[in-house]
Amino acid sequence: MxxxxxxxxxxxxxxxxxxxxxxxxxxxxxxxxxxxxxxxxxxxxxxxxxxxxxxxxxxxxxxxxxxxxxxxxxxxxRGAIVRAGELVEMHAEGNSGSALLWQVEPGVVGLLGECEAGWCSFDVEGHRGFVREDAIWGAGAP
Missing domain, CATH: 2.30.30.40 (SH3 Domains)
Structure with a gap:
């Protein structure tokens, strides 16, 4: 069941x-x-x-x-919201050296995937990539 x-x-x-x-x-x-x-x-x-x-x-x-x-x-x-402040970069991989896919505005909500080494998988209406864990609310321990 x-x-x-x-x-x-x-x-x-x-x-x-x-x-x-x-x-x-x-x-x-x-x-x-x-x-x-x-x-x-x-x-x-x-x-x-x-x-x-x-x-x-x-x-x-x-x-x-x-x-x-x-x-x-x-x-x-799990969901997450981009914290207030600057635009947040969404990268192709979980590091700042990977290709920049989008810039995400504060307040944007998306689905949260796995987080590793300070980066989290993030999906905003089908736009998928990785954002810094400290740039979103909803990741880490509650």
Whole structure:
């Protein structure tokens, strides 16, 4: 029997997840009766799960905002967001000497692959390459 695609209870916290819905509400508490604080409309936006309560997850977004979201709105598929600052170079291989493919703007969200030696595989809507691990939020230990 295969495991469901949403973030599961059998894993410890903290852990990385990503938003897996076109629209995802962050609430001030763990339940539908709590007020909605933020509405997210960014698929694959990385979040850090810091606490579990039943089907609810307390998450932290890239800006440091914390709130509660249903586990069904989250995926274990890793995402990352380019940190604020300068344009980030995406290279063909995991080193600065390889061919420069694109320059990625701060705030761009993509799917995160494996990270090794300070470089991470990064996929932005089919544009694949490698970016420096320190240029993205969502890589490394949560």
């Amino acid at each position: 295969s495991a469901p695609a949403h973030a599961e209870d059998d894993n410890g916290v903290p852990y990385w997840a990503s938003i897996d819905a076109e629209v995802a509400n962050m609430r001030v508490g763990p339940g539908n009766s709590f007020r909605i604080e933020w509405v997210y409309r960014r698929m694959h936006l990385p979040v850090k799960v810091v606490r579990r309560e039943g089907p609810w997850r307390q998450i932290e977004d890239p800006d440091g905002t914390r709130g509660w979201m249903r586990d069904l709105l989250l995926s274990r598929q």
